[in-house]
Amino acid sequence: MQDPKLLFTAVLEGDAVTAKRVTEEALAAGVDPQKLVSDYMIPAMDEAGRRFECNDYFVPELLIAARAMKASLELIRPLLTARGDQPAGRVAIGTVKGDLHDIGKNLVAALLEGGGFEVVDLGVDVAPEKFVAAVKEKNINIVALSALLTTTMPSMKVTIDALKQAGLRNQVKVMIGGAPVTQKYADEIGADGYSDNAAAAVALARKSVTA
């Protein structure tokens, strides 16, 4: 068996082939799958996020790191599910009603998956009632809303209000993001969190499920 520490480097450097191989060997040798996630993979994604913060990494490096993590998680997840372990959290993500932009939303979804979250991607131009239905049916703990246009930002508030009206607001955390979105706007519309980039969105999601 190769040293599972290699998994940290493989994820950080976005080497999906090595990440998968080390994971397979470690699992075959009887290493606890949860330990692989918490001791090597999550720290690797945290380091990738830190490098993003200091401009060593940009979106391409983050994405390939997330992809390497996902390759490894695909081997691990069934084992965790079989023994009843829960994912880091369940996120319903979508670009709000009226807005067709999906790049930012897709990046955040990919990085959340890489971060160990189960992600339900509702797509673009998502009506508030679709978010409500997802929360009701899929045991969601985080609702992530994206908007690129100043004209569609108000749909974020409408979605939060719809969650309130459905009596679901207290069982989920709502996080928002997108080029024109600000912390101030998040506060105004009663969102629980805001992030100005995809890497920080994962940290925010993790904080909001442990809080």
Place this chain on the structure above:
Amino acid sequence: MSKLVQDLLAQGPVITDGAWGTQLLLQGLSSGDCPDQWNLIHPDRVEAVARSYVAVGSQVILTNTFGANRLRLAGFGLADRVAEINRAGVEISRRAAAGRAKVFASLGPSGKLLLMGDTTEAELKTAFDEQARALAAAGADAIVVETMTDLVEAKIALAAARATGLPVVVSVVFDSGKDKDRTLMGATPEQVVTELAAAGADVLGANCGQGIAGYIRVCARMRSVTDRPLWIKANAGLPKMVDGRAVYETTAEEFAQQAPALVAAGANFVGGCCGTSPVFIQALKGALGAGTTRPR
């Protein structure tokens, strides 16, 4: 350098136009509407925006075709209307220009990321080829490949635009990194200029993503690696939401005050992006005294 660009630059910096999207909102475009479709259903309102820039002295105006590629139009069920939407867009701007301004046709990004596997290089090539051909056939003077975030996609669009034989501007968004001097993909101004110049762009540029102050620094860095003309269109700062409406905080005067520094940093084409309006262009004109012959 193409003759068109040479002639335009002969008398000093060229004043382009300001925002279209935020101006169309004032004309009644609402959230969820397809702005490009307005070329067919509200040509009068689109022409009003074009005319408003010609009236204050824009020497170059763009077209309402930013999102008129097959991939974006598909989101509105309009993928089969590419040719007519682009043709109408160019015709509207040409009517408004009436020979007083050049029409540089806008070609924006696909809205898909190659890196995520959301699209392919072949699909992008087909979409941009189709749009560029329609813009050229309708009589555009040049093509502006703008608001690009990915150099790979920008080069595919540039190749499509060059194939028409028209002069091509390629303009990229710098909105990432601590100092907002990187593209989404992490490219620096020096990298962007070097790669796009090698790929044959006639004019290189930066637009959207931030206000004018940051683009003075970006422009100087672009100028440090090229002699080609540079095109800069900054936002009127970044929007703040006030009572559910977007407010851009930079005033036309503040914007124009920084324009001489932008020109000193090497900009040749100067205009505005999101949140700017004809008032901004008028102020720019005042600040740069453009259109009058002056020593260079």
